[in-house]
Amino acid sequence: VSADQFANAEGVSHTLNLYNGRKASLSLHVIIVGCGLGGLAAAHCLAQAGHRVTVLESASAIGDVGAGIQVSPNVTRLLRRWGLGDALEKIAVQPEAVVLRRYDTGERVGYTKWGTRMLEYGAPYYHIHRADFHKLLYDLAAPNMNLRLKATVVHVDPDAPSVTLSSGEVVHGDLVVGADGVKSYIQQVVLGRANPAQATGDAAYRAIIPSSVMAKDPDLKPFLDEPEMTAWMAPGRHLMAYCIRARKEFNLVLLHPDDGSVESWTAEGSADRMRQDFSDFEPRIQKMLSYVQSTLKWRLMDRQPLETWVHRSGKIVLLGDACHPMLPYRAQGAAMAIEDAAVLGNLFSHLSDRSQIAPLLHAYERLRLPRTSDTQASSRLNQKIFHLPDGPDQQRRDSEMREAMEAELR
Numbered sequence: 071v072s073a074d075q076f077a078n079a080e081g082v083s084h085t086l087n088l089y090n091g092r093k094a095s096l097s098l099h100v101i102i103v104g105c106g107l108g109g110l111a112a113a114h115c116l117a118q119a120g121h122r123v124t125v126l127e128s129a130s131a132i133g134d135v136g137a138g139i140q141v142s143p144n145v146t147r148l149l150r151r152w153g154l155g156d157a158l159e160k161i162a163v164q165p166e167a168v169v170l171r172r173y174d175t176g177e178r179v180g181y182t183k184w185g186t187r188m189l190e191y192g193a194p195y196y197h198i199h200r201a202d203f204h205k206l207l208y209d210l211a212a213p214n215m216n217l218r219l220k221a222t223v224v225h226v227d228p229d230a231p232s233v234t235l236s237s238g239e240v241v242h243g244d245l246v247v248g249a250d251g252v253k254s255y256i257q258q259v260v261l262g263r264a265n266p267a268q269a270t271g272d273a274a275y276r277a278i279i280p281s282s283v284m285a286k287d288p289d290l291k292p293f294l295d296e297p298e299m300t301a302w303m304a305p306g307r308h309l310m311a312y313c314i315r316a317r318k319e320f321n322l323v324l325l326h327p328d329d330g331s332v333e334s335w336t337a338e339g340s341a342d343r344m345r346q347d348f349s350d351f352e353p354r355i356q357k358m359l360s361y362v363q364s365t366l367k368w369r370l371m372d373r374q375p376l377e378t379w380v381h382r383s384g385k386i387v388l389l390g391d392a393c394h395p396m397l398p399y400r401a402q403g404a405a406m407a408i409e410d411a412a413v414l415g416n417l418f419s420h421l422s423d424r425s426q427i428a429p430l431l432h433a434y435e436r437l438r439l440p441r442t443s444d445t446q447a448s449s450r451l452n453q454k455i456f457h458l459p460d461g462p463d464q465q466r467r468d469s470e471m472r473e474a475m476e477a478e479l480r
């Protein structure tokens with residue numbers, strides 16, 4: 071069976087709504103490297119498709135960082151299908167609208183109603199705490215995966231296939247899925263060369279303010295009463311803000327030119343430096359930032375689309391940030407990783423013979439690579455649009471946004 075036949079059989083639908091609980095008639099042992107959002111989603115989808123799953127994670131405990139994440143309908147549709155609808159409702163906030171503002175005056179230049187209108191896309195838009203989201207996916211996948219912590223993969227034999235851990239232990243399987251993030255080692259194995267992610271020129275501060283603090287301030291309380299996704303656009307920077315955890319916390323993401331941060335989810339940034347970097351933003355932002363006690367700082371990386379996601383042995387494949395890291399300016403990095411997992415699981419529910427493994431992997435790549443490449447490119451484009459210097463292009467951007475907003479509010 072060729073990759074084309076599999077790809078065509080599934081159609082071009084990127085979310086692959088077609089999975090109907092089918093189990094593969096041939097069960098594989100799948101080794102997933104990395105227990106991030108992508109690795110967990112892949113563990114769930116491949117186990118549902120009838121495969122035995124081992125997840126190897128270098129960290130000594132599982133979890134995610136103290137920050138928010140936007141989860142759009144292309145993903146919440148899948149999460150609901152996986153039975154997580156009620157659990158999501160309890161931990162998430164549904165934004166009423168997306169609002170774009172000018173950084174110095176706070177003037178509203180763009181507005182699009184979201185709320186229940188998102189249901190036109192088949193599922194809600196949610197704002198969630200990353201740790202809650204990670205736990206939700208962990209609880210879903212845990213009963214059907216063998217998770218091994220402190221298990222760092224340092225070598226791969228692509229033909230066996232097998233992986234060697236830093237302890238020297240060799241773990242054998244039938245298929246290796248590299249869900250090992252932006253600094254992926256498995257990606258090097260697939261390409262046969264080092265291909266480090268590229269600096270995008272931007273870095274992100276991330277901070278959370280307790281809503282109880284903001285509620286006492288009449289200037290800030292409206293951000294809690296009517297939860298929206300608000301972005302303030304400035305030359306070379308922007309700031310995004312939204313409620314998470316049933317409105318109990320307020321999440322800030324502050325994007326700015328990179329001045330030597332590190333690629334780590336847990337690196338502390340200086341809250342004072344952050345306040346200084348955004349001191350020309352409107353007074354309400356100054357108030358919000360005055361309440362920030364600590365901040366995380368992260369260098370934003372991406373890379374050009376890879377020539378392939380599948381090793382020539384046909385036994386190793388990539389997923390998530392390992393193959394398509396992107397700027398978070400469309401909030402689609404984790405979304406794409408979870409879509410990857412849904413497609414991979416769906417395809418591997420068809421498996422009936424070993425000779426189909428490589429064609430299925432190529433079908434997966436064919437279905438996913440164009441969509442993720444477009445999303446990488448449009449995220450880069452948003453960097454330019456959001457960060458225009460004040461001048462004619464920025465004025466044209468704002469007046470087009472205002473026109474659309476007026477039509478929306480009419």
Ligand code: FAD
Binds near residue numbers: 108274370405
């Ligand atoms: P990761 O989460 O990086 O997981 C990789 C895992 O592999 C890690 O646990 C790591 O410890 C493990 N690992 C690495 N190497 C090895 C090894 N050799 N052996 C064993 N284990 C290994 N996306 C959205 O969809 N919506 C958003 O709103 C959003 N906002 C964002 C905001 C910011 C500031 C940033 C930086 C990103 C944002 N993203 C967002 C993107 C999203 O966070 C990532 O795309 C997503 O977390 C990638 O998941 P992953 O599972 O592919 O990789």
